[in-house]
Amino acid sequence: MTGEIFRDAWGIPHLRADGVDELARTQGRVTALDRAWQLEVERHRARGTSASFLGAESLSWDVLVRRVRLDDTARRCFEALERQDPETARWVRAYVDGVNEGLAEGARRTPEFARTGLAPGRWEPWTPFGIWLGVHLLFAGFPAKLWREQVRRHLGPGAVGLFATDGPGTSGSNGWLLSGERTLTGQAIIAGDPHRFIEEPGVYQQIHLSCPEFDVVGLAVPGVPGIAHFGHTGSVAWAITNAMADYQDLYRERLRRTGAGVEALDPDGEWRRATRHTETVEVAGEEPVEVEVIETARGPVIVGGPEGLPDGTTGGDRGDPPLALALRHPPRVTGDLGFGALLPLLRARRVADVDRALDAWTEPVNVVQAADTEGGLLHRVAGKVPVRSTANRLHPVPAWEPGHEWRGWHETPRGDLTDGVAAMANQRGLATPLGVEFAAPHRADRITALLAEKERWSAADMPAIHGDTHLASAAPLLDLLAGLGGLGPAAERVRRTLLAWDRRMDADSTDAALYARVRGAVVRRLAAHPAFAALAVP
Template sequence: MTQGQADRAGRNEKKRRRSPWALLGRGLLGLAALLLLAGGGAFAWLKSTSGAQRSGAVTVAGVSGPVTVTRDAWGVPHIRAATDADAVYALGFVHWQDRAWQMDFQRRVAQGRLSEVLGGAALEQDRFLRTWGFGRAAQAALPALSAQSRALIRAYTAGVNAAQAQGKTALEFRILGYTPEPWQDVDSVSWSKLMAFDLGGNYEEEVLGAQVVRALGEDGLNQVTAPYPAGAPTILSADELTGAAQSLTGAVSSGTDGTQAGGSQVAPPQGPGLPQETVQALRSHLLAARALGMQAVPGKGSNDWVIAGSRTASGKPILADDPHLGLTAPMLWYLADVQGDRLKAIGASIPGLPAIVIGRNDRVAWGVTNVNPDVQDLYIEPEDAPLTSRREVIRVKGQPDVTLTVRSSAHGPIISDAGARTVGPRVALKWTALQGGDTTMDAFLGLNYAQNWADFTGALRSYVAPSQNFVYADVDGNTGHYAPGRVPIRSGWDGSLPVSGDGSREWQGFIPFEQLPHTLNPADGLVVTANNQVVPGPGSRALGNDRNWAEPYRAQRITDLLSAAGKLTVPDVQRVQLDTTSLVWADLRGPLLATRPGSDRARQALEQLRAWDGNETTGSVPATLFEAWLMQLQEMGRDELGTDTVMNSLSVLNQLREADGSGELCAVNGQGDCAALLTRTLDTALADLQGRLGPDMKTWTYGRLHTVASNHRAFGNVQALAWLFNHSAPTPGGTNTVNVARPEHGTFRQTHGPSYRQVVDLANPNDSVFIGSLGQDGNPLGAHAADQQPRWIAGEYLPMSTDQADWGRVSTLTLKP
């Protein structure tokens, strides 16, 4: 191990020890020891006291008639009720039965109340969450929802609390020694705020941008974060945009106040510069978010696409989706089939939310990926800007309460205050998700009821954040795409850097719904989204700057595979979802193979790579070599920026393609060129791999190093308990493969990826398939805690069917009034 690697390992170990979960673990060693000493009897007792009732009958308050919950062979509930309210009640009931800890943890994160149960180790996370005001934003959103949504949320809340009243307690509550509070309606809104943060990383990009400009000037922005390449695939072509959205191709769209969006996007005159101490204060929020698993990850994204009947063997559409999010234990998603009198939806729900988020009903299917428009801005407030203040009292387990003063300007919360200290200029955050009138829950509930394109788009009018690419298909053969959400109109600046809060750089309303990108029945019968640029030309800048979009590799590979396959079937689409061939390797192959080897081992590695087809399977040695080398190359900007910046692969490629071989970031402290960098980083990568895998390169198969890490949100880094709660296994795929599985920088673990997959067949909806990344049960001792993971890795699916003949062995629980 080199000295640099040792230093990084030391820093990572210190961070791990400082994390709230690692600190918490020191107090849990005794419990783990007791469990081990007690042996099987202790586990049997824990399983019996935390396992929920899943068969027979139970009398509950709040339903109007009997409701059946039939769990299939994989633990997926199929709910049948006479009314929609009773069906949603039952969804709340089973969510709490199977995911009580997850639900309570999520609402505590949203409210900034982790310290109450975890102690002072979680104080920095609570400070971040209270300062941003996620819980306050959720409280403000609830009254804006429609009467129907509020009624369904009330029914869901009643179901959650009925399950809680049954007395079964999740294992985590026992370990931490507390009893969860009753569910409240606002708790069902709060998680959407955290999802909006997880899927909206412009704040982090602006902080990085401030560092880049300080170190390299504004020209450095395009070096560190490469612009989307000209000619790369966009989600919609100019001729596919429908109606008023066609105005985006001319980069002109009228706001509600008559101003124009997407016009000349010039580099902004910057406000006062951000001193390093202010940047560090801003980054402290990022570190707190990362400790909670909320982070922007290079290469993180999602895929979805819809194929018209003209391209399929059945003559009806096929719709596919696989959202790429954090892989946790328990998994984020909860598969469910919910049917009342009008509600007939099946797909992926999120515990805590009273809706199917991704899926289908009896007529319509939909999928989502992140649009990632620029909906956040940092404002450097003048010294005379008026501020308001509020006191937040954070209760800390075993310690005195901590009082936090949160200041806000007209733009939003001041997020540059470091704890109780003011650090340099006051920087405020303006973000669509923190503003009032958020009716996103109306949209998701409305989608569950949609029967046609008009219903579908009508529901999406209520959508606020996080903006998503919705693909659409129906049993009548229609296909479409819509990118809803509040997208600010800026005039004269592109939102990529902090600006002055003196009033010269204000939002001019939002792009009207009709002018947001959308299409119905495109002529070529195909819409592919992979977080790539949405529309071509300058119109894309109405949504964000040229660096907003994911690299085009996944979008290109999906389009190539679907276009080459002839008349498509559901198995064809499954194979595309599971593809692990790297177009990143195809782009970097030339520069990498031209490297001058610095050792015999480097020469051997280059020969391995020369014969490689780019398929990142678990048995591949070249996949290991490539990802380890790429990881080293992605650090090339660190000496210039003085940060832990990880550049994306497109930025690396642009540096290596410099005509004279002297990309500015290739040099180390101003010395050397790209050729020297390639030689040095290959040697460093090989030394790292030898330290991890031993001296024999032939044994360096990818699966030995690259494993999925579905870790528990609280106990994942607690050595005494991780063995019980975490789930790991070798996985294929890599950076920007369709089956995305980017190795985590420094560990090679896969922490993000296709958290859920679905392929919907509109010719026969019950022939559709879906699968989650882990399992239905949040109880680590439960039969369905991780039974989907082997199938998910192997590329298998479960039947997404409402027909009991497809459910296998079942158990039925009846909820009786």
């Protein structure tokens, strides 16, 4: 038979086919029917062509994508997969074939195409790789390094820690695992609670994939075959949160133009040729923009060039060559995006199968929890994090100085589940050796405390934890209010109201709304402080 599509009462697609490849083709087709606009926007974003129909607001993204060589990295990763894992490469091709089959019909159903005049384009076999890279490019650490560099320049190295994200205001995803000893049925429970930005449509797609080899339900990423982050095969299930690992590096490069092109200064003191070419970005309603694309031995130059950085920073007062910033990240270095893990995850029957599959995972680096019907449990980090100097993890480092090279990969940590409970909420914990900044522990602590309130839990009990509205991060501001005195009558009423508040962010809570207004006012007041104003990028 060909692939079959059945939709339940909620419109969720349930797919069935006689083989793995035909199922992938059906998944691609149904995704194109349901998410045509999303797929095409993401394809253009991955190629750096979104400004051609979305306009100048998308130009900065397109320039970054061109300079970071995202489409070229996607192509490299697919070509490497074809050589090393032909079965998975064929499966990805089948998914792409399905997308191409369904896009025209999906576009006819989607008003955005008519409003913009965009016609759906043709997907290449590596397009899913580009979409995965595009979704996660800013998900990791290099934007934080740019921020820390601004703090270092304006306030000094000692101020960097003041802005760490291990603060009370940090939000993120939650997840927890209970072993069979802590449940009413004797079977483990895994709860996944991904906190993504509110988007329409969302980054995930509920789906059911069935063929003679497997029967899996979970959340797919539209544009990528299979089910990666949250899945259940009937006998084993898994869920993830972001590990907050640091696996992207920025190098300050010294570049110079020569008659033959551009050269970069390497750690051994030698000038070596960097690759260089130009690309043209089309912009709807405006003139096209030419982008110079340069890549050194460290990686693609994403900021600046032979003439220096955009803020006017050059090499210093001694006539040093101008500076630029190059990005180094695992897929560009290895040609591996971890897609080799996707089919083994679908075929997994036990925790050991999930564990082996995740050994091939690359990015994003995740904390994973898994459990199977035989009592197997898993709590580990999955993904590639390079071994390098501490300085690399904190801020941009000089490419021309030795000691900043990558020296292999970290072993991924594993957690202890002897007490039968594990909570993950982007906090400093299992992944601590791999990161710099993490979310504050209050969310993980709250989940752990709630799970300790009962000896045995059921799946039906889990919504009480998912829906918990207690805001532990309110404590620092409320503690500050408790110590204030000499306020005027109006301010004193606000203070007393907030100190009596139960700290629950219920939708109908006037006290919660008052807290949100006060917190917003405090943040705005702090942002207006001269010390913060000095951090503005020139």
